[in-house]
Amino acid sequence: MKISESLIKTQKHTAKDETSRNAQLLTQGGFIYKNMAGVYSYTPIGLRVLNKIMGIIREEMDRIGAQELFLASLQDPQIWEKTERWSDEAIDVWFKTRLKNETEIGLATTHEEPLTEMLSHFIGSYKDLPRYLYQFQTKFRNELRAKSGLMRSREFIMKDLYSFSRSEAELQEFYDQVILAYSTIFQRLGLGEKTIITYASGGSFSDFSHEFQTLTEAGEDTIYLDEEKGLAINKEVYSDEVITKLGLNKSRLVERKSVEVGNIFKLGTRFSETLGLGFTDEDGRKKPVVMGSYGIGPGRVMGTIAELHNDDQGLIWPEAVTPFQVYLIGLDTGSIEAEKIYRQLLESGVEVLFDDRDSASPGEKFADADLLGIPYRVVVSPKTIKENSIELKSRQSSETELIKFSELLERI
């Protein structure tokens, strides 16, 4: 893509009202735009990052046999009343609105209820199970405060996966698969080293749930981390009893701030019993379906990546989620040669952003390349042309080097 034809425009002075580092960087880079507190839109370059994150998650969901669907946002109170989650006391982040006939309806904060109810029409026998269903769909949450950028917003896309099994053992088997899939996802997203499996409160069906907590001072959660084992306990369940139960050693646990990038949760039969999702087993007995739920917020992940991968000059995208691999700059008469290299890179399947602006100075171009966080910067100038080379700089290094174009394709 050529910058002259794109919507890319770094916004150096408009992120003043943002207090979080991720929102500042993503706003300055022009990846997101704040419509209201806790409400963000994605520009084309921001959507490229979000789509790469969702693409990685989708691949790993499909790999464990989950099937994608798409559930409505508007919610019928009748179903939520059955599970006693319609009241603002039960779920304190409901957005509610009204139909023309004054019926109150809600905006989905999560989708356990409508999916369970829907599946009661699709599942009847043990032969219909297990099933694993997921979606990427907007969640609306009426947060009292929203000041952490993409890490806590009032409207965000969630990947929510739900499992429907015949027994606790079958649930456990899939639950363990999801732990592995999530570990793979965060590894691929560049968050692997900092993301810790954390024991958190489990609800009525299970002692614990599992959270994937990424270590960052910007996080809103507090966890107690055993660095050697790579396990942690969320403050909400931290007690001597729990430490002992989990076989951890209190003296080894360090208090850390973190952000919850994923969670997995056994729901058991809480929703299936209430909403009539049962099945007939091999012996003709009626049983409730045993459920689990598994969430990742791609927008929060994007905010967390931005929070972790940056320096004073701007963002540093991991290669798996970067909107472009190469930021190409042509200086002076190098611009014509740069155009040729742009075409060659495109033909080689490289995602390249060509800074072809004639209104920007070399200094502005270098600054934007850094702020946008593209992994490789390539400069073509009269000097490099004389050497029959291009100048390559990795975003993570301050060194530049002259290399041949053919070498460039090997390096990136």
Add this chain to the structure above:
Amino acid sequence: MKISESLIKTQKHTAKDETSRNAQLLTQGGFIYKNMAGVYSYTPIGLRVLNKIMGIIREEMDRIGAQELFLASLQDPQIWEKTERWSDEAIDVWFKTRLKNETEIGLATTHEEPLTEMLSHFIGSYKDLPRYLYQFQTKFRNELRAKSGLMRSREFIMKDLYSFSRSEAELQEFYDQVILAYSTIFQRLGLGEKTIITYASGGSFSDFSHEFQTLTEAGEDTIYLDEEKGLAINKEVYSDEVITKLGLNKSRLVERKSVEVGNIFKLGTRFSETLGLGFTDEDGRKKPVVMGSYGIGPGRVMGTIAELHNDDQGLIWPEAVTPFQVYLIGLDTGSIEAEKIYRQLLESGVEVLFDDRDSASPGEKFADADLLGIPYRVVVSPKTIKENSIELKSRQSSETELIKFSELLERI
């Protein structure tokens, strides 16, 4: 995909409360699930169809140089008050809700306002123009009545494209491109022959807007069609004066019912002037950006395709949007051989739905193949194996024929 591992279950008796043919068929086939009046969820097989429709639209948007982004649903009243579209009188389908601090906010019925406001931070010079931006995003519309299935719902995904140009001439040039792109889209979607470019009310900036109206008795619109010219006038602007102005002949116009599957609209400077989206031209003069908007509802398109392409046995998907190309059935001992053919079809890149249920009778399998509307049905049975063949039937024909497997790949 194997039916035994899918969520596919035809719902013969649960579409009673649906009055529209498209909702009946799509519900019976298990493509959609009605959560409330006018609110539908997409099952995995339904999402496959929706994704194919969106894929075709996306390709044609990208081809005319439009860039995809993703705008928030929650709406700040301040921006809509500026354009005088916040009141329920101005837009009578608003869903409104409140933040915790009692501030009233809205759910987007359309996105002219937030996008125009956002772009005032990204566009400043004639060099930043023109730009064409689109998204696939949910729209919420508080319809008084919603009884036409996917053709009029309270929550639906819209592809909305907006153009930002330097002059009326530049707008017109893109507008004409979109007419061609939309014609291509509806052609590819299997609606080409029945979809008519229709003159409709244009608002303050232009005499007419253009609608793409698909002829169907289930439509809520009335148009006056010149069959020979393939042009029509929407009833809302139908008058002798308009007929003359458009050079049409009243005696040739036939009244028809239709559904609006796309619309294109010149907005001019209505939003840019009010929301401060201007640019400096080559001569240093400040000018407002000239805008257009262009919508297609993929869900409504899916409903319209269902409405048009069916018979007494069920749906008949056009090949471009069908969830699967082949419905494969193994009868009796043919099932083992069918499993082999399933693998071979998958390896050849054919999207195949394998009805491997041992609980369903041959008659049920044939009925489901028809109801789901998959273009080709392939049967493997002891009889076909003896002939070293498979039985092929097109969904549009009642004839079956025995052919070799190698021939199958050529035919589909």
